[in-house]
Amino acid sequence: MRLIQVAVLVNQILHDLVDDFHSGSFGTFEERRYPYPNTGAIEKILITCILSSNWVFERAVKAADRLFDKFLLGTADMRLPTYSGLENFLTSEAVKCRYPKTKAGQLWGSLHALRSLGAPLPSFAQRFDDELTLREYFFENFPGLGLKQSSMFLRDTGVASSLAIVDVHIVWYLTHVEGWSINSLTPKEYLRAEKHLLDMANDFAVPMGVLDSIIWVMVKELKKKRRRLSCETQYALPLEG
Numbered sequence: 005m006r007l008i009q010v011a012v013l014v015n016q017i018l019h020d021l022v023d024d025f026h027s028g029s030f031g032t033f034e035e036r037r038y039p040y041p042n043t044g045a046i047e048k049i050l051i052t053c054i055l056s057s058n059w060v061f062e063r064a065v066k067a068a069d070r071l072f073d074k075f076l077l078g079t080a081d082m083r084l085p086t087y088s089g090l091e092n093f094l095t096s097e098a099v100k101c102r103y104p105k106t107k108a109g110q111l112w113g114s115l116h117a118l119r120s121l122g123a124p125l126p127s128f129a130q131r132f133d134d135e136l137t138l139r140e141y142f143f144e145n146f147p148g149l150g151l152k153q154s155s156m157f158l159r160d161t162g163v164a165s166s167l168a169i170v171d172v173h174i175v176w177y178l179t180h181v182e183g184w185s186i187n188s189l190t191p192k193e194y195l196r197a198e199k200h201l202l203d204m205a206n207d208f209a210v211p212m213g214v215l216d217s218i219i220w221v222m223v224k225e226l227k228k229k230r231r232r233l234s235c236e237t238q239y240a241l242p243l244e245g
Contacts, residue, residue, distance in 0.1 A: 011181045014222070021218045022208045044078025046125055046161050050118055053157045054110050054148035059102050067099045077115075084119070087112045110148030117146050129163035139167055151194045159213060166212050168198040173223040174216060
C-alpha cells in the first residue's frame with residue numbers, strides 16, 4: 005500500500021509541475037540556452053560532462069571552470085593540455101577529483117576527438133540521420149561519454165533535443181513510481197527508459213529536456229529533504245537508490 009501511495013503522490017506532484025510549466029510559471033535553463041554555443045563553451049560542456057560522471061555535479065562544474073581558465077582553452081589554435089598536466093590538475097588540492105588518472109585520460113582523448121571532427125559541432129551533427137546515431141558516434145569515439153553523458157553533451161550544446169538523461173533520479177522515479185525493476189542500467193535498459201520518457205513527454209506535450217529536468221529536480225529535492233508526505237497515515241518516502 006505504501007508504494008501505491010508514493011506513486012500516486014509523486015505523480016500528482018509531477019502533473020502539478022507540468023501544469024505549472026504549461027502555465028508559464030517557470031521555464032528551464034535548457035530552453036533559454038542559445039542554440040549553438042561557441043567553441044569555448046562546447047569544450048567546457050564536454051569537460052563538465054566527463055567530470056560529472058560519478059562525481060557531484062556542482063563540483064564538476066567548478067572544476068571545469070578552473071581547468072578551462074588554467075589551460076586557456078576555447079580557441080582552436082590553443083594547444084590542449086597534456087595527460088600529465090590534466091592529471092596534476094585533477095589531483096590538486098583545489099580540485100581533488102575522483103578517479104583522476106582515468107578522468108585525465110578521458111579528458112585528453114575526448115578534447116582531441118572534439119578538435120578532430122573536421123567541422124563545427126552543429127555542422128558535424130547534421131551529417132547524421134537522427135539523434136540516436138549521432139549519440140552512438142560520440143558514445144563510441146569520445147572516452148568518458150557513456151549514453152547518459154553523451155546525451156547530456158549533445159543536449160547542452162544544442163544539437164539534440166529528444167535524448168534523455170537517465171540518471172539515478174530518473175531510475176528512482178521509474179522504480180518507485182512506475183514500478184520498474186532495474187538492477188543495472190545497461191545500455192538496453194537505458195534505451196528502454198529513454199523510450200518510456202519520450203512517450204511520457206509526448207503525452208504531457210513537453211520537450212524531453214523539460215520532463216527529465218522536472219523529474220530530476222523533484223526527486224532530488226524529495227531525497228535531499230527526506231520529506232514526509234501524508235496520505236491518511238504518515239510514512240517516510242523510500243529514498244534508497
